[in-house]
Amino acid sequence: MIRIITEYGELLLRAMGQTLLLALCGLFFACILGLIFGLMSVLKNKACNIIAQIFVDVIRGVPMIVLAFFVFFGVPYAFKTFFHFQVILDGLTAGTICLALNCGAYMSEIIRAGIQSVDRGQMEASRSLGLPYWRAMQRVVLPQAIKTMIPSIINQFIITLKDTSILSVIGFPELVNSAKNVQANTFMSFQTWTIVGIMYLVVITILSRIAKLLERRLNNDKQ
Amino acid sequence: MTNSNQNVKIHVSDLKKKFGTLEVLKGVSVDIYEGEVVVVIGPSGSGKSTFLRCLNRLEDLTSGQIVVDGIDISHKGTNINKMRERVGMVFQHFNLFNNLNVVKNLMLAPVDLKKSTKAKAYEEAKKLLKRVGLEDKETAYPSQLSGGQKQRVAIARSLAMQPDIMLFDEPTSALDPEMVGEVLAVMKELALGGMTMVVVTHEMGFAKDVADRVIFMADGMIVEQGTPDEVFGNPQNERTKDFLRCVL
Numbered sequence: 142m143i144r145i146i147t148e149y150g151e152l153l154l155r156a157m158g159q160t161l162l163l164a165l166c167g168l169f170f171a172c173i174l175g176l177i178f179g180l181m182s183v184l185k186n187k188a189c190n191i192i193a194q195i196f197v198d199v200i201r202g203v204p205m206i207v208l209a210f211f212v213f214f215g216v217p218y219a220f221k222t223f224f225h226f227q228v229i230l231d232g233l234t235a236g237t238i239c240l241a242l243n244c245g246a247y248m249s250e251i252i253r254a255g256i257q258s259v260d261r262g263q264m265e266a267s268r269s270l271g272l273p274y275w276r277a278m279q280r281v282v283l284p285q286a287i288k289t290m291i292p293s294i295i296n297q298f299i300i301t302l303k304d305t306s307i308l309s310v311i312g313f314p315e316l317v318n319s320a321k322n323v324q325a326n327t328f329m330s331f332q333t334w335t336i337v338g339i340m341y342l343v344v345i346t347i348l349s350r351i352a353k354l355l356e357r358r359l360n361n362d363k364q
Numbered sequence: 365m366t367n368s369n370q371n372v373k374i375h376v377s378d379l380k381k382k383f384g385t386l387e388v389l390k391g392v393s394v395d396i397y398e399g400e401v402v403v404v405i406g407p408s409g410s411g412k413s414t415f416l417r418c419l420n421r422l423e424d425l426t427s428g429q430i431v432v433d434g435i436d437i438s439h440k441g442t443n444i445n446k447m448r449e450r451v452g453m454v455f456q457h458f459n460l461f462n463n464l465n466v467v468k469n470l471m472l473a474p475v476d477l478k479k480s481t482k483a484k485a486y487e488e489a490k491k492l493l494k495r496v497g498l499e500d501k502e503t504a505y506p507s508q509l510s511g512g513q514k515q516r517v518a519i520a521r522s523l524a525m526q527p528d529i530m531l532f533d534e535p536t537s538a539l540d541p542e543m544v545g546e547v548l549a550v551m552k553e554l555a556l557g558g559m560t561m562v563v564v565t566h567e568m569g570f571a572k573d574v575a576d577r578v579i580f581m582a583d584g585m586i587v588e589q590g591t592p593d594e595v596f597g598n599p600q601n602e603r604t605k606d607f608l609r610c611v612l
Binding site for chain 1: 422453
């Protein structure tokens with residue numbers, strides 16, 4: 142155990158950094174996708190609703206590992222064979238796309254549910270005062286929706302952080318991928334995976350604590 | 365409060381509204397005059413709330429015409445938001461903005477729609493809160509208020525936009541009995557001040573006391589209308605008589 146920490150500690154810490162970087166990139170775009178599709182699914186527009194629904198259904202219906210292979214191997218192959226156009230996706234880009242799509246679909250559901258949990262009367266009252274739809278959304282509905290969404294969003298963030306491990310299959314040097322190399326070099330699988338498990342546990346526990354604090358702060362702020 | 369001033373504020377002709385296959389309004393026509401207080405009564409499901417909600421286009425019309433202050437709001441291209449700035453609405457369930465405190469509830473629309481600066485809106489909000497007897501609740505959140513207080517804030521919030529028409533959708537139906545009076549008092553004060561008001565309510569006392577005209581609706585139509593004395597004292601239609609027998 143000590144040997145792994147002294148010899149490979151730095152490598153594993155750097156890999157953890159890569160994991161966090163990947164998670165952060167993925168979450169950033171997932172939030173954007175989630176907001177776009179979440180809002181599309183609450184609009185009073187059938188076409189928007191259907192597009193959002195299809196996005197969510199497709200992404201939810203495909204395991205992330207399949208999505209990862211599809212994005213990393215399938216898409217460049219398709220471009221090359223059908224359009225004779227070379228696309229090179231590095232691990233970070235492909236990983237970010239996978240996480241953004243996957244987490245984005247769940248986020249869009251969280252955002253849709255959050256908005257719908259706000260009483261319709263809030264929107265009606267804002268509109269009756271003359272506020273346009275998007276202003277009412279921004280000033281009245283979303284601030285209330287976000288409060289109910291926060292626990293689910295934090296939960297989703299944590300799931301996404303753990304899902305980065307799946308992306309070890311496309312060769313991105315995140316924590317699991319690097320740990321595999323450590324194991325291959327040392328043959329100490331028990332020690333290696335214990336350390337990796339503890340690293341995930343520590344990071345996620347810290348993040349959940351920060352999230353809890355944030356949640357409480359937000360709840361105290363308003364009423 | 366009399367109809368001597370014959371300016372038509374709201375003109376409704378042959379208004380029809382369907383929800384799916386259910387026809388809720390089956391051709392309603394009525395003119396409401398400036399400064400008039402019109403109280404709409406009728407059994408539940410008669411379409412009175414839907415009628416009221418059509419007047420500021422919270423519901424889209426299926427057919428017919430509504431003209432508010434000379435502006436045809438049934439027309440697709442009309443700027444509905446501009447119209448709504450001048451038509452206040454008070455809801456059964458108050459619908460105060462839960463994320464904002466009382467004074468911010470009042471200031472949101474005037475400031476956001478650039479009808480007023482922050483400082484001016486604040487002054488105006490404080491005046492309105494005083495008028496509805498809640499000057500001490502400025503920084504309270506809606507969840508800390510009683511039903512009657514919430515509804516008075518809701519009225520003040522509508523007034524902050526300086527509307528010249530006010531719509532009330534069963535403003536006292538969700539209140540505990542002892543709080544009905546304080547809300548009706550504010551409404552009466554408004555009526556005496558010359559506000560044009562359309563009030564859907566089950567408060568027959570208020571109708572008798574304050575209304576210039578009472579409209580009785582049933583099955584999506586106006587069955588009978590007249591002064592409170594006429595409608596309550598000498599109803600002509602059988603449906604009106606049945607209804608009044610039940611509620612009086």
